[in-house]
Amino acid sequence: xxxxxxxxxxxxxxxxxxxxxxxxxxxxxxxxxxxxxxxxxxxxxxxxxxxxxxxxxxxxxxxxxxxxxxxxxxxxxxxxxxxxxxxxxxxxxxxxxxxxxxxxxxxxxxxxxxxxxxxxxxxxxxxxxxxxxxxxxxxxxxxxxxxxxxxxxxxxxxxxxxxxxxxxxxxxxxxxxxxxxxxxxxxxxxxxxxxxxxxxxxxxxxxxxxxxxxxxxxxxxxxxxxxxxxxxxxxxxxxxxxxxxxxxxxxxxxxxxxxxxxxxxxxxxxxxxxxxxxxxxxxxxxxxxxxxxxxxxxxxxxxxxxx
Amino acid sequence: xxxxxxxxxxxxxxxxxxxxxxxxxxxxxxxxxxxxxxxxxxxxxxxxxxxxxxxxxxxxxxxxxxxxxxxxxxxxxxxxxxxxxxxxxxxxxxxxxxxxxxxxxxxxxxxxxxxxxxxxxxxxxxxxxxxxxxxxxxxxxxxxxxxxxxxxxxxxxxxxxxxxxxxxxxxxxxxxxxxxxxxxxxxxxxxxxxxxxxxxxxxxxxxxxxxxxxxxxxxxxxxxxxxxxxxxxxxxxxxxxxxxxxxxx
Numbered sequence: 001x002x003x004x005x006x007x008x009x010x011x012x013x014x015x016x017x018x019x020x021x022x023x024x025x026x027x028x029x030x031x032x033x034x035x036x037x038x039x040x041x042x043x044x045x046x047x048x049x050x051x052x053x054x055x056x057x058x059x060x061x062x063x064x065x066x067x068x069x070x071x072x073x074x075x076x077x078x079x080x081x082x083x084x085x086x087x088x089x090x091x092x093x094x095x096x097x098x099x100x101x102x103x104x105x106x107x108x109x110x111x112x113x114x115x116x117x118x119x120x121x122x123x124x125x126x127x128x129x130x131x132x133x134x135x136x137x138x139x140x141x142x143x144x145x146x147x148x149x150x151x152x153x154x155x156x157x158x159x160x161x162x163x164x165x166x167x168x169x170x171x172x173x174x175x176x177x178x179x180x181x182x183x184x185x186x187x188x189x190x191x192x193x194x195x196x197x198x199x200x201x202x203x204x205x206x207x208x209x210x211x212x213x214x215x216x217x218x219x220x221x222x223x224x225x226x227x228x229x230x231x232x233x234x235x236x237x238x239x240x241x242x243x244x245x246x247x248x249x250x251x252x253x254x255x256x257x258x259x260x261x262x263x264x265x266x267x268x269x270x271x272x273x274x275x276x277x278x279x280x281x282x283x284x285x286x287x288x289x290x291x292x293x294x295x296x297x298x299x300x301x302x303x304x305x306x307x
Numbered sequence: 308x309x310x311x312x313x314x315x316x317x318x319x320x321x322x323x324x325x326x327x328x329x330x331x332x333x334x335x336x337x338x339x340x341x342x343x344x345x346x347x348x349x350x351x352x353x354x355x356x357x358x359x360x361x362x363x364x365x366x367x368x369x370x371x372x373x374x375x376x377x378x379x380x381x382x383x384x385x386x387x388x389x390x391x392x393x394x395x396x397x398x399x400x401x402x403x404x405x406x407x408x409x410x411x412x413x414x415x416x417x418x419x420x421x422x423x424x425x426x427x428x429x430x431x432x433x434x435x436x437x438x439x440x441x442x443x444x445x446x447x448x449x450x451x452x453x454x455x456x457x458x459x460x461x462x463x464x465x466x467x468x469x470x471x472x473x474x475x476x477x478x479x480x481x482x483x484x485x486x487x488x489x490x491x492x493x494x495x496x497x498x499x500x501x502x503x504x505x506x507x508x509x510x511x512x513x514x515x516x517x518x519x520x521x522x523x524x525x526x527x528x529x530x531x532x533x534x535x536x537x538x539x540x541x542x543x544x545x546x547x548x549x550x551x552x553x554x555x556x
Contacts, residue, residue, distance in 0.1 A: 067471070096449075097446075100435075101439065102440075103437065108521065110437075112431045122525060127430055132528070133530055137524075138522055173475065173476060174447075178472045179466075194555070237469050251549070251556065273536070
C-alpha cells in the first residue's frame with residue numbers, strides 16, 4: 001500500500017499545499033511518494049524530496065507539462081497510478097481539473113475536498129457548502145481524492161527522499177494560449193495567517209486600498225466575497241467561498257460582507273473571525289467571534305492605526 | 308453545431324439544509340428545488356452561442372427522479388430545444404453519472420458539451436472532467452469566457468492565481484464557472500412554449516451502461532458549531548481584544 005501525492009508547484013518552488021496533502025497521506029498510514037510534473041521543475045522536485053516521510057519523488061519534466069493541462073496529465077497520472085493504492089492532490093484548481101480525469105480513467109470514483117481521514121478507506125468531506133459533513137467509505141480498489149489543504153498541518157521539510165526521473169512524455173490535445181497571474185507581494189490566500197476580506201460595501205476597486213493597508217500592516221492576504229469579484233472590484237482569484245478559495249487562517253477579518261452561506265462555507269473554519277458591518281442584522285455576525293457594527297470607511301483606517 | 312448540456316436538480320441555493328434526525332442524509336423533503344446554478348449558467352452559454360449563430364441545436368439532459376423534468380423544462384424555457392430525461396430514483400456518484408452522459412453523447416455526437424463546474428449539493432466538481440476522460444475529449448474547466456471559431460473553441464479559465472486561456476479542437480467539454488454569464492429570466496411565453504418541446508424519457512438500462520457500487524455513505528452529521536461571539540463597541544475595544552484576548556495580532 002503506497003500513496004501518491006501530486007505536487008502543487010510553479011516549477012521553481014513547491015506550494016505550501018503539497019506539505020499539507022502529504023500530512024493527509026501520512027494519516028492514511030501508507031508509504032508516501034510524490035509526483036512532480038512540470039517543465040524545468042528540478043528545483044520544485046528537490047524541495048519535494050525534503051518533505052518529511054516521503055520515500056520517493058517521481059519527476060516528469062517535459063515541455064508538454066508546462067501549463068498543467070488536464071488531458072495529458074490525467075493520462076500520465078492514471079498510468080503511474082497503477083502502482084498505488086491512494087492518489088491524492090490538493091483541491092486546488094489543478095487538482096480539481098486533473099484528478100477526476102485520473103479517477104475516470106482508472107474506473108474508480110473520486111472523493112472531493114477530504115478534510116479528515118478515518119481509516120485507509122473512510123474519509124470525511126463537506127457537502128452542501130459545508131452545512132453537512134459526510135463520512136464516506138470508498139469501495140474501490142484505488143482511492144482517488146482531492147484534499148482540502150486548510151484542514152491539515154504541513155509536514156516539516158527535514159526529509160531526504162530519492163529522486164526518480166520518469167521519461168514518459170504525453171502531448172496534450174489542448175493548446176495553451178496565455179495566462180495572466182495576479183502579481184502580489186502578499187502571502188497566498190490559502191497559506192496566510194491573516195486574511196482581510198472585503199465585500200460589496202467597499203463599493204469600488206479603489207476603496208480596496210484601505211483593506212490592503214490593513215492587510216499589509218498585519219502581514220496578511222487580501223480576500224473578497226463573490227459580490228466584490230462579480231462587481232469587478234478585485235480579480236477572481238481572491239474569491240473566498242463555496243466555489244472559490246476555502247481558507248482557515250488564524251484571523252479572518254470580514255469587512256462589509258453580509259455573510260451568505262456560500263461565503264461562510266469558505267471561511268467558517270478560521271480560528272478567529274472578526275466582522276465589521278454597518279448592518280447589525282448581517283448574518284456574518286452569527287459566525288464572528290468579534291463583531292463591530294460600524295461604517296467600514298471610519299473603522300478600517302482607525303483599526304489600521306491601532307494594530 | 309449541436310451542443311449537449313447536462314443539468315442537475317438540486318435544493319435551491321437560498322435554502323439552508325439540515326441533516327436528518329438519524330444522521331444518514333441531508334433532509335431534502337419538502338424543500339424548494341431548482342436547477343443547479345452552475346448548470347443554469349451552462350444552459351445560458353449554449354443559448355447565447357445559438358443566438359450568435361454558432362450553435363444550431365441545444366440538447367439538455369438530466370439523470371434523476373420524475374420531478375427532474377421540471378429542470379429540463381426550465382432549461383427549455385431558457386432556450387434549449389429538446390430534453391433527455393434518464394429517469395431513476397437511485398442516486399449515483401459522479402463517475403456513474405459521467406458514464407450515463409457518455410452513453411448519451413455516443414448517441415448524440417454533440418460537438419460541444421457544456422456543464423456546470425459543480426453541483427451545490429454534493430460539491431464534487433467531477434462530472435464534466437470524468438465525462439471528458441470517458442469520451443476521450445479535451446476539457447476546459449472553470450470557464451469565464453468561451454469563443455468558438457474555425458472548428459476550435461478558446462476558453463478563458465479561472466485558475467488559482469488568475470486566468471488561463473486555452474484552445475481546444477472540437478468536440479470538447481467545458482465546465483462553467485460563476486462569471487461566464489448571468490442567466491436570463493425565462494419569459495412567460497417561453498415557459499409555455501417549453502412545455503411543448505420534445506422530451507424523451509429513457510432508463511439507465513436502455514442506455515446499455517453497467518454501473519458499479521463505488522462509495523457507501525456511513526453517516527452525515529452537522530458541522531461543528533462555532534461558539535457565539537461578542538459585539539464590541541469600538542475599534543479600540545476590537546484592537547484590544549485581538550491583541551490581549553484572542554492574541555492573534
